[in-house]
Amino acid sequence: MPTDFTEVAENAIQHAANLAKAGEDEVVLLHIINSDTKSKLKKDGETQSDLENKLQNTADELNQKHGIKASYKVREGSIFSEIGDVAEEIGARLLVIGTHGVLGMQHITGSHILKVASTSPVPVIIVQSKGVNASGIKNIVFPIDSTAENKQLAVQAMNIAKMYDSTVHQFVTHSTDEFFNNTIGLNSGYATRLFNDNGVKTEITYQDPKGPGIGKQLVTYASGVNSDLISIMNEDRSLAEFFIGPENERIINNDEQIPVMVLNPMEGLFIYQSVLGKYGKE
CATH class of the missing domain: 3.40.50.620 (HUPs)
Known part of the structure; x- marks a missing residue:
């Protein structure tokens, strides 16, 4: 579950949590550190440790709210290659990712999302800002x-x-x-x-x-x-x-x-x- 800490990414995390609970799976949060990340951290006066604390807090919240296992990974590189590589490395069954305009740190737009999806060894579920159906995928x-x-x-x-x-x-x-x-x-x-x-x-x-x-x-x-x-x-x-x-x-x-x-x-x-x-x- 790649995240760049935007509202769209947060919504995608909730979709991932819903899927993980239904499938008795774990959510692995992923952030790719690139030039956008470094610029944002410098602007906000934060470090990579602060970023990892945010990821850990989100994982803890998922565990407490949904009763699912959750962890995180941080990699440095390109979103177009690293996301698929990590999905393969951890043996993921699904990849859930949010799409939006040029916001946050990762700039994942509609055209870019297909490029990200093309590197995935597993199905990719792409969500926008619409919330999760409380009844799940019916x-x-x-x-x-x-x-x-x-x-x-x-x-x-x-x-x-x-x-x-x-x-x-x-x-x-x-x-x-x-x-x-x-x-x-x-x-x-x-x-x-x-x-x-x-x-x-x-x-x-x-x-x-x-x-x-x-x-x-x-x-x-x-x-x-x-x-x-x-x-x-x-x-x-x-x-x-x-x-x-x-x-x-x-x-x-x-x-x-x-x-x-x-x-x-x-x-x-x-x-x-x-x-x-x-x-x-x-």
């Missing part, structure tokens, strides 16, 4: 497209859904190509079987081929079902037909401030093994 929306990687997204949506007894809403995209539409149908069938086999509630809706852009339709639909999370893939190659470049940024920075889970495609095709409770290469 509704999840994810787009069904024609890519093989879409199955990976279904697995991650299922993992979150099982933590909260959520409903997963499939937003089935539309293509002008019949072959792609057939593949989209197969991916939706796979996702439906996956959810049914694992006791996850699911509903299906379809993109209006005559409607506005896919990003706008997706967010509008997510808002209509009171979604607490939207899931997308973070690679132009796998989303070239639907989420090209700026569409990802629009979804992440959506006006409804719905948190967005971003997943980097894994090597090979990963299929969920419902009997084993894990997924693996096929």
Whole structure:
């Protein structure tokens, strides 16, 4: 859980705490010391020890308020590499990060957040300033497209859904190509079987081929079902037909401030093994 001590980062910490409590996990706070940090510390007359005291106090508060394990790490370097490196080092299951304009010390904006997410070995949940739903993540929306990687997204949506007894809403995209539409149908069938086999509630809706852009339709639909999370893939190659470049940024920075889970495609095709409770290469 990277933090730069801004209000947006504090809100992201509360989201991380909610997830950690539901998944019986630990929250590891992370601050990356860079030139922005050093300038801010000098301006405020503070030292790295003061910064670490703030992190420890936050970890103690999370433990007392939520009853979860919490700790912190401090690294020096670039947010674009260190965050992903630390996530891999500690064996993180999720990375939660706040996005905002040019504020605080880390300057993590919509365009930068995708660069940070691209280095993560685990799914990244990106939040804005909207607070945590007291009931947790009860509704999840994810787009069904024609890519093989879409199955990976279904697995991650299922993992979150099982933590909260959520409903997963499939937003089935539309293509002008019949072959792609057939593949989209197969991916939706796979996702439906996956959810049914694992006791996850699911509903299906379809993109209006005559409607506005896919990003706008997706967010509008997510808002209509009171979604607490939207899931997308973070690679132009796998989303070239639907989420090209700026569409990802629009979804992440959506006006409804719905948190967005971003997943980097894994090597090979990963299929969920419902009997084993894990997924693996096929």
